[in-house]
Amino acid sequence: MKRLLAIELQKIWKNRASRVLTISYFVILSFIALIASINIKIGNFQLHFAEMGIFNFPFIWHFNTYIAAILKFFLAIVIVSMMANEYSYGTLKQNLIDGMSKKEFVLSKFLTVVLFAFVSTVFVFIMSLILGFSFSSYTELGIVFSEMDYLLGYFVKLVGFFSFCLFLGVLVKRSAFAIGFLFVWNIIEGIANGLLTFKIFPKSDTASQITQFFPLESMSNLIVEPFTRLSVIKNIQTAVGETNMKDYSVHFSSILIVLIWSGLFVFLSYKIIKKRDL
Amino acid sequence: MESTILSIKNLHKRYGKIHAVNNVSLEIHKGNVYGILGPNGSGKSTTLGIVLNVVNKTSGEYSWFEGTLQTHEALKKVGAIIERPNFYPYMTAKENLELVCKIKNIDYSKVNEKLEIVGLVDRKDSKFKTFSLGMKQRLAIASALLNDPEILILDEPTNGLDPQGIHQIRDIIRLIASQGTTILLASHLLDEVEKVCSHVLVLRFGEVLYCGSVDGMSNKAGFFELQADSNSKLIEILKNHPEVEKVSEAEGKVIVHFKTQFEASLLNRYLAEKGIYLNHLVYKKMSLEEQFLELTKN
Numbered sequence A: 001m002k003r004l005l006a007i008e009l010q011k012i013w014k015n016r017a018s019r020v021l022t023i024s025y026f027v028i029l030s031f032i033a034l035i036a037s038i039n040i041k042i043g044n045f046q047l048h049f050a051e052m053g054i055f056n057f058p059f060i061w062h063f064n065t066y067i068a069a070i071l072k073f074f075l076a077i078v079i080v081s082m083m084a085n086e087y088s089y090g091t092l093k094q095n096l097i098d099g100m101s102k103k104e105f106v107l108s109k110f111l112t113v114v115l116f117a118f119v120s121t122v123f124v125f126i127m128s129l130i131l132g133f134s135f136s137s138y139t140e141l142g143i144v145f146s147e148m149d150y151l152l153g154y155f156v157k158l159v160g161f162f163s164f165c166l167f168l169g170v171l172v173k174r175s176a177f178a179i180g181f182l183f184v185w186n187i188i189e190g191i192a193n194g195l196l197t198f199k200i201f202p203k204s205d206t207a208s209q210i211t212q213f214f215p216l217e218s219m220s221n222l223i224v225e226p227f228t229r230l231s232v233i234k235n236i237q238t239a240v241g242e243t244n245m246k247d248y249s250v251h252f253s254s255i256l257i258v259l260i261w262s263g264l265f266v267f268l269s270y271k272i273i274k275k276r277d278l
Numbered sequence B: 001m002e003s004t005i006l007s008i009k010n011l012h013k014r015y016g017k018i019h020a021v022n023n024v025s026l027e028i029h030k031g032n033v034y035g036i037l038g039p040n041g042s043g044k045s046t047t048l049g050i051v052l053n054v055v056n057k058t059s060g061e062y063s064w065f066e067g068t069l070q071t072h073e074a075l076k077k078v079g080a081i082i083e084r085p086n087f088y089p090y091m092t093a094k095e096n097l098e099l100v101c102k103i104k105n106i107d108y109s110k111v112n113e114k115l116e117i118v119g120l121v122d123r124k125d126s127k128f129k130t131f132s133l134g135m136k137q138r139l140a141i142a143s144a145l146l147n148d149p150e151i152l153i154l155d156e157p158t159n160g161l162d163p164q165g166i167h168q169i170r171d172i173i174r175l176i177a178s179q180g181t182t183i184l185l186a187s188h189l190l191d192e193v194e195k196v197c198s199h200v201l202v203l204r205f206g207e208v209l210y211c212g213s214v215d216g217m218s219n220k221a222g223f224f225e226l227q228a229d230s231n232s233k234l235i236e237i238l239k240n241h242p243e244v245e246k247v248s249e250a251e252g253k254v255i256v257h258f259k260t261q262f263e264a265s266l267l268n269r270y271l272a273e274k275g276i277y278l279n280h281l282v283y284k285k286m287s288l289e290e291q292f293l294e295l296t297k298n
Helices: A002-013 A016-037 A059-070 A072-088 A091-097 A102-135 A149-172 A175-200 A206-211 A215-222 A231-239 A252-275 B044-051 B071-075 B093-104 B110-117 B133-145 B163-178 B190-196 B214-219 B231-239 B264-273 B288-296
Strands: A039-042 A045-048 B004-015 B018-029 B033-037 B059-064 B078-082 B151-155 B182-187 B199-204 B207-213 B222-228 B244-250 B253-258 B278-285
Touching: A002 A016, A002 A072, A002 A102, A002 B093, A016 A059, A016 A072, A016 A102, A059 A072, A059 A102, A059 A149, A072 A091, A072 A102, A072 A149, A072 A175, A091 A102, A091 B071, A091 B078, A102 A149, A102 A252, A149 A175, A149 A215, A149 A252, A175 A206, A175 A215, A215 A252, B004 B044, B018 B044, B018 B182, B018 B207, B033 B044, B033 B190, B044 B059, B044 B078, B044 B151, B044 B182, B059 B071, B071 B078, B078 B133, B093 B110, B093 B133, B110 B133, B133 B151, B133 B163, B163 B182, B163 B190, B182 B190, B190 B288, B199 B214, B199 B288, B207 B214, B207 B288, B214 B288, B222 B231, B222 B264, B231 B244, B231 B253, B264 B278
Parallel strands: B033 B182, B033 B199, B078 B151, B151 B182
Antiparallel strands: A039 A045, B004 B018, B004 B059, B199 B207, B222 B253, B222 B278, B244 B253
16 A cells, blocks of 8 residues: 555645645635634724634634635646556556556556545644644533534545546546546536526425436535524624524535545446556 | 576457557566567557556466466566656656656665666756656666566667667676576667577467567578579579479569578589579578568568
8 A cells, every 4th residue: 555655645745736736725725714814994893813713713614624625626637647547658558567557557546646635624624723722712621622523524624526527637647638528427426416406396305316416416414504504794794684504514425425426436437447458 | 498487378459440469478587688579550669568568458368487476576676668768857866767767666775876877867856857768768677677577578668779888788688698687679670689599479460470489580591693694594494493482573683482402512513414504593591570571571
């Protein structure tokens, strides 16, 4: 396992574009901390994020993992291109000739995906801990380490998304097209979602029952948006007479769906590589 | 008996309608230098691709090292270059070779030594993308040699190189062959094969036409080139000889093939007895090129 990771990391790290993207990802990730300093004054209305409670434990786990997940596209590009490049450089062929098995090849890519997701999760964990201890109103350990399932959700979400990227890289063989395909797929899911919700099952929740199984939808279901959970927003909502009964927790079923997708994507990548003549 | 390195039995590969490899069988023994000859599209690269785990066979069997190792494990003891050199363009020569070391699970100690053999030590810290084709090909050879392989497989190693490049690669191949490494060289450049190989396999349309030693291939077909004052009379007399297989005339010379090995002196005496005195008598062996063209005709 160490050998496979070492091989893959050398391939990524020596590539300047991948290196720059990876570093930028972590740098930008740490910029989440800058949200703390946002302080807008409009007349006598003051918007100071740090004091709105977004950095309160345990809410910060939810907020930071949600925001951090938006940045996953940086690493997605790295992952798609690490796969597509193997085809365009002809190095997939060379790696196999040099004595790597097809299984090892896919495994080395998948391990890298897991490593990226893991490092990213640890990074978000440490950053949130620091931010939380600086701004949170509550710092009792019991509260600090509650709702940690958002970190698990974040990790699974990244693994799922990166596995999807990996699969697209294998399938399409060209980075630009694979990323294009990702967007097209996103739109397709959006359209399917819209059709199901508004045309086919307009009056029931059957649509969301179905769409929760779509790959991208299932990933975004892992961590639902945290904004309406903020007390400020909640106050506005109750003021306009809307009752919010939204469930914000990370569901085991969503985790399972995403894990199954990840497994499927990796398995299909292996099948394609196995079947293709190079 | 030398040990078998690779054995292929009844290998087939179809791409839809095209039968790229048709019932190819062969055995590679330790210490020999093999050439695979064939026109473009005769199935050389496909055959090599199959045993190198990058092309899926349709049917048939192959086994490395008498079946003691799985293919990808066996390939760690094989050095192979296929068509064009494939490396990571953004890595230096040294880094690329180190990556191969990681894949083959060996340490980096050989990297410098192999770069030296192919004469790339000075450029080891240059990125692969800055290399000329000849340098890329030499780096590929260095990479194939990294693990001191039991067998070196070269598919068209001089393709697209300039004369100096071809010469350098050939020198390297000869050096490696002289050290007793088994080599399998696929090429359509016949003099290349003739110069370095001890055994040949001739393929056409995916089928094996000849498999055996280079000498065996040339021995069969020695012929005489003759000229006399009257060629027509010469031909007439030759046709009456019981051992003659074929007589033809080309560019003022009479070409005669015998069914068996025939001594030049015997021929000369025979013709003298018949009253023909030759101006020109040469015993010629068919070059591999002529052999090959003969074999792959029609």
